[in-house]
Amino acid sequence: MSKDILVIGGGIAGIQSSLDLADMGKKVHLVECLPSIGGKMAQLDKTFPTNDCAI
């Protein structure tokens, strides 16, 4: 029986869940339908309210 976790979608939510689980010591499979992860957030220039760069 596997203890791995599957994450569907590589946007900001998928990235955060994957990193949290991976840091817990879980093996994570992150599936993204586009060629690169990042999702909509990667398309943003800056994020509010701090105006930090999104990437």
Add this chain to the structure above:
Amino acid sequence: MLDVGRHPNINLLAYSEIEKVDGEVGDFKVTVRRKARYVEEEKCTGCGACKEKCPTVVPDAFNEGLGERKAIYSYFAQGIPSTHTIDPDHCRQLQGKKCGICAKTCQAEAINFDQQDRILEIDVAAIIVCSGYDVFDPSLIPEYRYDQIPNVVTAIEFERLLSASGPTDGHLDRPSDRAIELEIEAFEKKAKKSQKMIQKFEDKYSETSADLYAKYQKGEYKDDEDRVKWAEKYAAHLAVMEPLDALKRKAESFSVAKKLAFIQCVGSRDFRFFPFCSGYCCMHSIKEAIIAHEHETETTSTIFGMDIRAVGKGFEEYKVRGGNHSNITYVRGRVAEITEGPDSNPVVTYEDTKERKVKSEAFDLVILATACAPTKGILELSNILGIELDPYNFVKTSSLSPVDSTRPGIFVCGCAESPMDVPESVAQASSAAERAAESAFQADLKKEEAVA
């Protein structure tokens, strides 16, 4: 993003889709289709030499079609994985024509036109769905004329125009102006060709084309085949130069967009489309207006909305700061119509509810704060996963278990659950991660108990 690519515990399966999910919590069997990139992931170094040589130009989806990419591409410059991908719908070689330039250029020998989709079987204990959202298509709202007026753009398109790595290098060039500049480029190419042609004749006969043409029009050289050809070429050259000069004169007055209008609730809080509030768009518009003002201090922005929902830590202060320091005016009123005025300026007609008057005002650029729509693929995905959706097609959850889907062992976070901004998505993602780990642990415990 870089951390995901490097983390030893993360198996990154980009350019892949879920085909089938069997089993139950603690013991899911998932079938994943790894779509063929036609580039071998282990070999590609991401150097980008292939895309420089690729002859096929395609509109760039990452830049919302405002820029261009090649048929072999990396989704965006800092993308993880950095592996390039061939777009099979546009690649000459994969369309059966002769090309293969990328394969000749690639020093890592990573190009493989014969690559096939691969099917993977993965065993997992729990699943997290974070399939995100789609930008609402504003062309569904006829009165905003999004597909007719080039200078009406969506918030995400505006985001790409603002970005230093975007199609305009961060300059707020208006789409109508950019279209004319592209036209000028095309005409210049033609003009260069025709200029070369008539230059040859001028050198041969040591006479200017204008003189020749004047004489030709008077009826001279009728029997001189070579000179008749020259006159015809010169006439064709003039036919290119005249519109080119006219466009160039027009382009002299172009400057970056400085008078911006933001229209809130485009598709959301609208009973024709989505009755819900998308949550992030108010702050998104304020942020875009502040950044635009940072780029060009003369920029003024008007945000048209029913109300500005600045709910969140530091959000109200951000809104006030925008008004005080970034030339933002907030107008309470819903926009009735956008039309096109002189100089391709969109004209916004709205009711100013403070003055109780209907007004019209022209802007350089209008930005539509589009709703957070459920993804098109969510119906298929929810069928595969066996989870229920709510009436709008977001994943169904309950208020007491906000990240649990209707199927045990499957969790949801981010805009797949409901519209939310980045900080909220991050918080919910951590919550879903914890729930997934917990349910995997409990399933494991149950199994051990059963064995004992």
